[in-house]
Amino acid sequence: MTFYSEHSKVWVSVDCIIFGFDESKLKVLIGRRQMDPGRGEWSLYGGFVAADESLDDAAARTLHELTGMENVFMRQVGAFGSVDRDPGERVISIAYYALINVKDYSETLRKEHGVEWVDASELPRLYSDHNQMVAKAWKLMKQKMRTEPIGFRLLPELFTLTQLQRLYEAVGGEEIDKRNFRKRIKEMDFIEKTNKIDKKSSKRGAALYCFNHNSYEKSPDFKL
Amino acid sequence: MTFYSEHSKVWVSVDCIIFGFDESKLKVLIGRRQMDPGRGEWSLYGGFVAADESLDDAAARTLHELTGMENVFMRQVGAFGSVDRDPGERVISIAYYALINVKDYSETLRKEHGVEWVDASELPRLYSDHNQMVAKAWKLMKQKMRTEPIGFRLLPELFTLTQLQRLYEAVGGEEIDKRNFRKRIKEMDFIEKTNKIDKKSSKRGAALYCFNHNSYEKSPDFKL
DNA sequence: TCAAAAGTGTTAGATTTACACCCATGA
């Protein structure tokens, strides 16, 4: 009998804010709750933390459950613990955000789980405190995206500078000057121009770039 | 019988990183653990989250328990949840940092609880993951201090510009140019010069300033 | 031939940094 037992235990869950990007819009993966309480309401995807797994592991497992994806970039958003945040029982939840490339997520799997990509800026009212979670996740992600090259996780391996710019505009919520943007990109040697051309988005065709991890590790100076 | 019961519950605690400032050093309040596991090790002050209180409330209550203080500025640092972070049982902990004025904390009370102010930059090895908690708390606090006028919570009501500068130097970890610092302060009308003079720190005496909350609310432009 | 997106430099203004001396006073 230790001092622990004087205190009460609570359920702990993780909720995932899964961000994607679709040409010009930041997206979040949400679905209709399949269980009570709150059945039918829009909600983030989440799960309970098991006794033998860390919070980070629980978040990764939950994401994997939904998407089949591994080694996804995830960061903790914070703990949400109002007493009545879950209408059923006392559950505190640790929110995590994840960045994935929409195209890497099988449409079949997505439909099976009944989740949808919704514009981050036009989210419906979500279950419990999930809107707050998204807001905080977005804010943190935006901050981190200025100083670390994590945005590439939302893009295909090869991307055009316009795509990259649209991504930063979508996340930052404001337009960016094309020439100033490209000037800054050119200074970062780890964003490499390939000899491939994207012909889908324009008649003229746009050069495709890629992010070189090794090169970044050597001189990690990122600012956008 | 709901779906909750299939899952296991865990203990949830809060740990407080209580920051203070002592003329030129950022301080953290730590003490020797009074209970097993880890009895005798240096540790942050913490407590368990009760069934009927929010995480924020638990943090405020824990801080109050130790200091008798209320309405203290506190912010969540994040959730720490490695499986074996607590050697006794599975406990996840939510860290919070608090900013207090060292002089507002009764020395008597401090000694009663057996806690001490230790230089944040020279902390000993702490129990479990508490060093990580402090590191993250410091980082977050530093960030927030650049864009929000929270530093004043660590200073007396009236302070000299040198004290303020030392505070920013201690938190930021690097020296600041006196003239540039004062130039920026002068632009912020909510940092008001009083007609009082501090004679303790110099023969000549230094003007005492105060932070005017109302004035700040009217035009909140803070950057340091 | 024209619509649509790609690509490219320069300049003015704002911000940031570096820097050194006189002042007032108590010991």
Added chain:
DNA sequence: TCATGGGTGTAAATCTAACACTTTTGA
């Protein structure tokens, strides 16, 4: 009288922001 911390301005360098036209090509 001198040691100590208080108080003050300017100039160079850097960074940021604004801005418009030419190119390519598929329809």
